Amino acid sequence: MRAEVRRAVARGVEHLTGRQQADGAWRGEYGGPMFLLPMYVAVCHAAGQAIPEERRAGMLRYLRRVQNPNGSLGLHTEDRGGCLFTTALGYVAMRVLGADASELHAARARRWIHAQGTPVGAASWGKLLLATLGLYPYDGLSPVLPELWLLPRALPIHPGRLWCHTRQVYLPMAWLFGRRACAPEGELTRALRRELYDRPWAEVPFAAHRHSVAACDDRYPITRLYRAAAELMAAYDARHRPALRARALDELYDHICYEDQATQDLDIGPVNSVLNALVHHFAEPGGERFRRSFAALEQYLQETPEGILFNGYNSTALWDTAFAVQAILASPQPAAARAALERAQDFIRDNQVLDDLPEHARYFRHPSRGGWPFSDRAHGWPISDCTAEGLKAALGLEAWGLTRGAVPAERLEDASRLLLGYQNPSGGFATYELQRAGAWLEWLNPSQVFAGIMVEHPYVECTSSCLQALARARARFPGRFERPIGRALERGARFIRGQQRPDGSWVGSWAVCFSYAAWFGVRGLRAAGAAPGDRDLQRACGFLIGKQRGDGGFGEDGSSCAERRWVPAAEGLAAQTAWALSALVQAGLGGTEPARRAARFLLARQEADGGWPREPLVGVFNHSTLIDYDNYRRYFPVWALSEYDAALPG
Ligand code: LAN
Numbered sequence: 001m002r003a004e005v006r007r008a009v010a011r012g013v014e015h016l017t018g019r020q021q022a023d024g025a026w027r028g029e030y031g032g033p034m035f036l037l038p039m040y041v042a043v044c045h046a047a048g049q050a051i052p053e054e055r056r057a058g059m060l061r062y063l064r065r066v067q068n069p070n071g072s073l074g075l076h077t078e079d080r081g082g083c084l085f086t087t088a089l090g091y092v093a094m095r096v097l098g099a100d101a102s103e104l105h106a107a108r109a110r111r112w113i114h115a116q117g118t119p120v121g122a123a124s125w126g127k128l129l130l131a132t133l134g135l136y137p138y139d140g141l142s143p144v145l146p147e148l149w150l151l152p153r154a155l156p157i158h159p160g161r162l163w164c165h166t167r168q169v170y171l172p173m174a175w176l177f178g179r180r181a182c183a184p185e186g187e188l189t190r191a192l193r194r195e196l197y198d199r200p201w202a203e204v205p206f207a208a209h210r211h212s213v214a215a216c217d218d219r220y221p222i223t224r225l226y227r228a229a230a231e232l233m234a235a236y237d238a239r240h241r242p243a244l245r246a247r248a249l250d251e252l253y254d255h256i257c258y259e260d261q262a263t264q265d266l267d268i269g270p271v272n273s274v275l276n277a278l279v280h281h282f283a284e285p286g287g288e289r290f291r292r293s294f295a296a297l298e299q300y301l302q303e304t305p306e307g308i309l310f311n312g313y314n315s316t317a318l319w320d321t322a323f324a325v326q327a328i329l330a331s332p333q334p335a336a337a338r339a340a341l342e343r344a345q346d347f348i349r350d351n352q353v354l355d356d357l358p359e360h361a362r363y364f365r366h367p368s369r370g371g372w373p374f375s376d377r378a379h380g381w382p383i384s385d386c387t388a389e390g391l392k393a394a395l396g397l398e399a400w401g402l403t404r405g406a407v408p409a410e411r412l413e414d415a416s417r418l419l420l421g422y423q424n425p426s427g428g429f430a431t432y433e434l435q436r437a438g439a440w441l442e443w444l445n446p447s448q449v450f451a452g453i454m455v456e457h458p459y460v461e462c463t464s465s466c467l468q469a470l471a472r473a474r475a476r477f478p479g480r481f482e483r484p485i486g487r488a489l490e491r492g493a494r495f496i497r498g499q500q501r502p503d504g505s506w507v508g509s510w511a512v513c514f515s516y517a518a519w520f521g522v523r524g525l526r527a528a529g530a531a532p533g534d535r536d537l538q539r540a541c542g543f544l545i546g547k548q549r550g551d552g553g554f555g556e557d558g559s560s561c562a563e564r565r566w567v568p569a570a571e572g573l574a575a576q577t578a579w580a581l582s583a584l585v586q587a588g589l590g591g592t593e594p595a596r597r598a599a600r601f602l603l604a605r606q607e608a609d610g611g612w613p614r615e616p617l618v619g620v621f622n623h624s625t626l627i628d629y630d631n632y633r634r635y636f637p638v639w640a641l642s643e644y645d646a647a648l649p650g
Helices: 002-018 036-046 053-066 084-096 104-115 124-132 146-150 164-179 187-196 224-238 242-262 270-283 288-300 317-330 334-350 384-400 409-421 439-444 460-476 482-499 514-527 535-547 559-563 574-589 593-605 632-647
Strands: 301-304 307-310 619-621 625-627
Touching: 002 317, 002 334, 002 593, 002 632, 036 053, 036 084, 036 124, 036 270, 036 288, 036 307, 053 084, 053 301, 053 307, 084 104, 084 124, 084 187, 104 187, 124 164, 146 164, 146 242, 164 242, 164 270, 224 439, 242 270, 242 288, 270 288, 288 301, 317 334, 317 384, 317 632, 334 384, 384 409, 384 460, 409 460, 409 482, 460 482, 460 514, 482 514, 514 535, 514 574, 535 574, 574 593, 574 632, 593 632
Parallel strands: none
Antiparallel strands: 301 307, 619 625
């Protein structure tokens, strides 16, 4: 078997290196969420930006391709039931892109929208976007008050304490809401008003639908607390003082411009990048800020065989590259890919963030110096686990002997210090920032379709990555961080153990789901010093082995994340099997039958070109939304098989 495994790894590495890009990075398709492309098209329409013919065709092709047989669009491409928020926006997008109302796909979508009760039941983000297009009146919305940004910073409900993605999305939303920003009414507006609703526009009782939500969109129902807060805010909004509103809007605009500047107009994510462009259009139509902001959206668009999609981030470059490097370094013959590793090292080195942002505290930004982002330096928002995986890859390359292009020692130290600063009092690590408010703020989540978006939470995945990186940093700089890293490892391990469920599993948050979290849980504890025979590691393996399929593979369905339990997939998947296999090996079970069977499964699934087949989406965010990590099926099997090989006796 050993020879077979080695051949598979060699072919897998060759496949990987063949897909490396000229700048040394790997980047994967990052589609999945179904609200992104329609939001982009909405902005083009509101801002009067014509979409070139070829592109319009590509976008239409994509929308039709992902449309469900029942006519709906899902919250993500594999959500077969459908979602009114995305279907309503998707329908508008189809029409803006030139589809006739009578055309088959549009007619089907419209029928489905009507069957769900029309957009009065769309989740809140959908209503707000429709409002900016004149397709839903602002008085039918739950308020997004700009004045919240003027509250004293010490208050737990100040927006500066929100999870950065939510903060950055509700920032332009509050501006649009406060301004009642609305595109001028045209022929298409009037047609869409007729098509979307079941009675004449003037007769729809929108104000009574402020909290209405169709069953398909009511995935995380708003709480009574939020409803009460929304009613209070609506009462205030009806009597707001114009001078205070104007001051609040200025404050928001200042934060929006800061975010644009800090990210070269890319903005932290796909949603605020689209919304910020919309804000600039309404603030100064055709102005320089709009031009730059709108131009930056190009970087999110991607042409694929299925049509043109809007990616969930400006790229996956750093994350993919850090993992690809570690997978190749784990292989028996990294030298076969030496040139690829050198180029990857250049990319990793050149995309570390070197400095803190000016006035970062005033703009609620955590320090950045020494961090790595998910994508690249231009984007510039460092993340705890991206910093950790970047650091691990950098240290691995240096240790393997690539010293000429290595990340300078003081920057490795900066990264280590930044990592130490990300640890929360609980011992756990969150994503971009420290926890700034209690988890109770989730009770005020207005989104209806996402969970866990209000504040930072500590995650097993992030914690594990950070512990692994810190353990390596301690070895790299003897005596330098001995005490703080020692303490951090102890506290982090306690957090990971505390998160383990009685059945030995951990719930994953950023990929599907238990196999991903097991991979991190086991590696994190090992890095913090747990021996292979550790009871919690063995419990984790017991859980995994109980889920192994007859063919040796592991497969969990995307719904596992929302349901918080292992829902078996139709078949075993390469990435998930790789995570499980690697966890077994790291816990000392590499020589056992379950590990052998998992390895066999991966060997059998490998394709002639050395890669693994495209499979259902394995990425996720906020419990509900699946997202594509297209390269996971390329490097994780190589990595796991390499570890399996190294653990084989003899
Ligand atoms: C991402 C992408 C990267 C991802 C990892 C680094 C892989 C993870 O380990 C930590 C969380 C993080 C940073 C992450 C969080 C949620 C994001 C930003 C996304 C999945 C990409 C898109 C998504 C974002 C929230 C989409 C917009 C929707 C909102 C509810 C604001």
